[in-house]
Amino acid sequence: MERPRGPRTPDGAVAPADAGTVVVIEDDAHIADLVALYLRRDGFRVVQVGDGVRGLEHARHQQPRLVIVDVGLPGALDGFEVCRRLRREGTVPVIMLTARDDEVDRVLGLELGADDYVTKPFSPRELTARVHAILRRSAPSDGAPPDVSRVGGVTVDRARREARTADGVVPLATREFDLLAYLAANQGLALSRSQIIEAVWGADWYGDERTVDVHVRQLRKKLGSALPLDTVWGVGYRLG
Numbered sequence: 062m063e064r065p066r067g068p069r070t071p072d073g074a075v076a077p078a079d080a081g082t083v084v085v086i087e088d089d090a091h092i093a094d095l096v097a098l099y100l101r102r103d104g105f106r107v108v109q110v111g112d113g114v115r116g117l118e119h120a121r122h123q124q125p126r127l128v129i130v131d132v133g134l135p136g137a138l139d140g141f142e143v144c145r146r147l148r149r150e151g152t153v154p155v156i157m158l159t160a161r162d163d164e165v166d167r168v169l170g171l172e173l174g175a176d177d178y179v180t181k182p183f184s185p186r187e188l189t190a191r192v193h194a195i196l197r198r199s200a201p202s203d204g205a206p207p208d209v210s211r212v213g214g215v216t217v218d219r220a221r222r223e224a225r226t227a228d229g230v231v232p233l234a235t236r237e238f239d240l241l242a243y244l245a246a247n248q249g250l251a252l253s254r255s256q257i258i259e260a261v262w263g264a265d266w267y268g269d270e271r272t273v274d275v276h277v278r279q280l281r282k283k284l285g286s287a288l289p290l291d292t293v294w295g296v297g298y299r300l301g
């Protein structure tokens with residue numbers, strides 16, 4: 062039997078589950094590295110890019126949950142232009158890094174419409190707090206209390222440890238509920254079996270990854286078509 066392994070921090074603590082991708086477009090390597098360090102610590106996959114042209118490419122192709130863009134970038138596209146194009150093409154949240162207070166009006170203005178900004182020098186903690194705030198705001202459970210989320214026709218209530226559909230409360234075993242809650246907290250992300258095992262069963266759990274499949278089968282049986290749970294071939298599962 063294989064023991065599932067996840068990323069580990071140097072002190073041996075298990076890194077948090079994959080919170081999705083953030084693209085960081087910043088030419089100052091010192092700032093970019095620091096920002097990336099803090100985001101990775103919070104479980105994000107970070108793509109660092111030093112100019113606007115490549116930054117826009119990565120923002121288009123890596124399906125990030127959020128993009129952080131420095132206003133002052135070398136090359137053909139500055140941060141303003143990157144933000145303008147991202148806005149025109151989609152809804153990915155954007156946080157701008159500004160060097161001067163007088164850039165702020167423009168950054169938040171109608172033309173650019175960034176979701177938020179931080180002015181240099183900033184603390185990485187402040188930036189990650191803003192990242193989390195924006196992701197909470199843009200989450201599908203918007204408006205609901207934080208421990209209740211809705212996916213398809215299923216309401217996942219973490220406080221009550223209940224799953225509800227139009228037909229009422231659906232009784233789930235403990236691990237089934239834990240699995241559903243984890244999938245719901247990571248809506249839209251393809252999660253590997255080993256990621257799921259580590260988050261739901263714990264890093265010290267010895268056993269087979271097929272355990273995940275067995276529990277998924279139970280969830281599908283009990284929640285039926287209310288549960289928009291896809292099998293991602295070669296990876297694992299994705300909810301919503």
Ligand code: CA
Binds near residue numbers: 088
């Ligand atoms: Ca810069």
